[in-house]
Amino acid sequence: xxxxxxxxxxxxxxxxxxRKISLSLFEGYEVVLVPAPSIDPxxxxxxxxxxxxxxxxxxxxxxxxxxxxxxxITPTWAPMNIELGFSYETLQNSYATGTAALGVGALLFIxxxxxxxxxxxxVLSSLGQVAVAIWAAKMTSTADLYLIQVFNCLFGSLAExxxxxxIADVFFVHxxxxxxxxxxxxxxxxxxxxxxxAGYITVGQGWRWVWWWTAICMGVCLVLFVFxxxxxxxxxxxxxxxxxxxxxxxxxxxxxxxxxxxxxxDQLKPVGSIITEIVPPRNTYIQRLKPLHATRGSIxxxxxxxxQPLLVECTIPAVLYVALLYGLITAALQVSVTLVATxxxxxxxxxxxxxxxxxxxxxxxxxxxxxALSAPFTDRLIIYLARRNKGIYEPEMRLWxxxxxxxxxxxxxxxxxxxxxxxxxxxVVAVGLGLQGFAMPPIASVALTYLTDAYTDIxxxxxxxxxxxxxxMATIFVLVLTPWVQRVQLHNVMLTFAMMTxxxxxxxxxxxxxxxxxxxxxxxxxxxLYAARQMDTRS
Numbered sequence: 419x420x421x422x423x424x425x426x427x428x429x430x431x432x433x434x435x436x437r438k439i440s441l442s443l444f445e446g447y448e449v450v451l452v453p454a455p456s457i458d459p460x461x462x463x464x465x466x467x468x469x470x471x472x473x474x475x476x477x478x479x480x481x482x483x484x485x486x487x488x489x490x491i492t493p494t495w496a497p498m499n500i501e502l503g504f505s506y507e508t509l510q511n512s513y514a515t516g517t518a519a520l521g522v523g524a525l526l527f528i529x530x531x532x533x534x535x536x537x538x539x540x541v542l543s544s545l546g547q548v549a550v551a552i553w554a555a556k557m558t559s560t561a562d563l564y565l566i567q568v569f570n571c572l573f574g575s576l577a578e579x580x581x582x583x584x585i586a587d588v589f590f591v592h593x594x595x596x597x598x599x600x601x602x603x604x605x606x607x608x609x610x611x612x613x614x615x616a617g618y619i620t621v622g623q624g625w626r627w628v629w630w631w632t633a634i635c636m637g638v639c640l641v642l643f644v645f646x647x648x649x650x651x652x653x654x655x656x657x658x659x660x661x662x663x664x665x666x667x668x669x670x671x672x673x674x675x676x677x678x679x680x681x682x683x684d685q686l687k688p689v690g691s692i693i694t695e696i697v698p699p700r701n702t703y704i705q706r707l708k709p710l711h712a713t714r715g716s717i718x719x720x721x722x723x724x725x726q727p728l729l730v731e732c733t734i735p736a737v738l739y740v741a742l743l744y745g746l747i748t749a750a751l752q753v754s755v756t757l758v759a760t761x762x763x764x765x766x767x768x769x770x771x772x773x774x775x776x777x778x779x780x781x782x783x784x785x786x787x788x789x790a791l792s793a794p795f796t797d798r799l800i801i802y803l804a805r806r807n808k809g810i811y812e813p814e815m816r817l818w819x820x821x822x823x824x825x826x827x828x829x830x831x832x833x834x835x836x837x838x839x840x841x842x843x844x845x846v847v848a849v850g851l852g853l854q855g856f857a858m859p860p861i862a863s864v865a866l867t868y869l870t871d872a873y874t875d876i877x878x879x880x881x882x883x884x885x886x887x888x889x890x891m892a893t894i895f896v897l898v899l900t901p902w903v904q905r906v907q908l909h910n911v912m913l914t915f916a917m918m919t920x921x922x923x924x925x926x927x928x929x930x931x932x933x934x935x936x937x938x939x940x941x942x943x944x945x946x947l948y949a950a951r952q953m954d955t956r957s
Contacts, residue, residue, distance in 0.1 A: 541709075749915075784856035813868050835909045
């Protein structure tokens with residue numbers, strides 16, 4: 419185990435998050451900014467609050483639309499079955515094909531975000547999805563159906579990784595929990611609202627207008643990113659490293675940057691320093707909209723990032739844990755959505771497309787309630803626990819909140835499965851779906867934030883590995899869903915899901931709370947090796 423008095427022995431993720439201050443008339447605590455911002459006003463960590471809020475608002479809007487585009491198809495299955503003759507098995511298989519593409523897309527495109535920046539990837543992804551939505555509106559054949567799902571999810575896969583990269587670029591450790599909570603919330607809103615709205619559009623205007631409206635909304639998103647989204651990838655210039663060398667640091671090596679304590683910098687700086695701090699000006703509006711922000715890194719390094727995420731997942735236990743946890747809960751949610759779209763139009767429910775869409779309202783309500791209950795505490799909890807630990811923060815401190823919500827998710831799966839499988843009244847099904855939506859945001863956001871805090875410099879590779887596993891699992895489950903249900907019945911399928919998620923949510927989380935720090939110590943050298951291969955790290 420590392421020695422708290424020797425910062426060099428600390429594993430990745432262990433940082434000083436809070437320190438005690440004593441002034442002549444005041445004694446209290448201050449939050450230490452981690453990671454330490456540079457002196458450059460163009461550093462996203464130094465942006466004004468409204469600039470950060472605009473950036474994350476655009477990112478969340480993009481996420482809503484991406485997940486809406488992926489999920490809007492399910493309420494259109496019934497009229498597509500009638501008009502185009504697509505069987506429900508074909509529709510499910512196309513959905514599974516898209517899920518597989520979700521796992522592959524990040525491996526293909528995210529290396530370019532590391533090399534050339536986040537902005538061009540957001541713009542190209544939005545442009546590609548406008549084209550896919552128009553294509554979907556004109557769909558006529560099975561080939562169209564499968565190809566639309568493939569390209570839709572290839573572009574959409576970026577939202578599962580690049581948002582985590584953006585949050586790590588712009589926000590400090592003590593702010594990331596809230597941001598990830600908002601991200602998971604918008605992800606669920608996009609998934610749920612798309613099905614709800616698509617159901618009514620299908621009934622009122624026809625299923626093709628679902629895609630025309632999606633193309634319009636995605637076009638608005640494209641325009642907003644072109645004119646208002648500023649690049650968040652930042653590699654400090656040499657002046658910043660010189661500045662950091664002469665600025666006060668705390669025991670973990672992070673600069674003291676609290677604006678209320680600026681006087682302390684002047685008292686502590688070396689009197690005889692020959693290094694002059696050069697603060698560059700803030701970029702102009704036109705400079706901020708530069709299409710590419712290329713940094714070091716060869717084509718060989720780009721190719722390297724197409725398989726390094728799998729190495730990261732296989733060699734760092736915390737990444738594998740998050741992959742299994744995130745994969746199981748999101749795969750279970752996708753299976754639930756698929757089952758509702760498949761079985762509720764049939765007896766005993768005989769739901770119309772709009773009624774099927776309404777079944778996405780319970781998870782949406784649950785999602786909002788779960789976010790409202792967990793978001794205010796996710797970052798306050800770690801500050802409180804760090805204070806009790808002499809100001810030192812361990813990423814495993816976040817996992818305590820996950821344990822609070824962990825039992826709810828398997829229970830929700832059981833209720834949904836038995837209600838739908840036994841033909842119970844639709845309100846019982848709705849309660850099960852609502853409980854899934856309730857537990858999803860805190861569980862997923864805590865897991866993703868834990869990963870971001872523990873392995874910040876390789877977060878892209880880590881999340882790519884997580885999403886690859888998540889979508890591989892979802893693809894397998896959706897592909898085998900029909901024969902699986904026919905063989906063991908629907909309620910037993912959901913029982914199996916509940917039995918798989920419970921040990922990961924409870925047993926895996928408890929194991930990481932106890933042994934997570936030791937595992938980070940054990941993988942410390944491996945982490946630094948992977949981090950050295952990145953093209954966008956601040957270090």
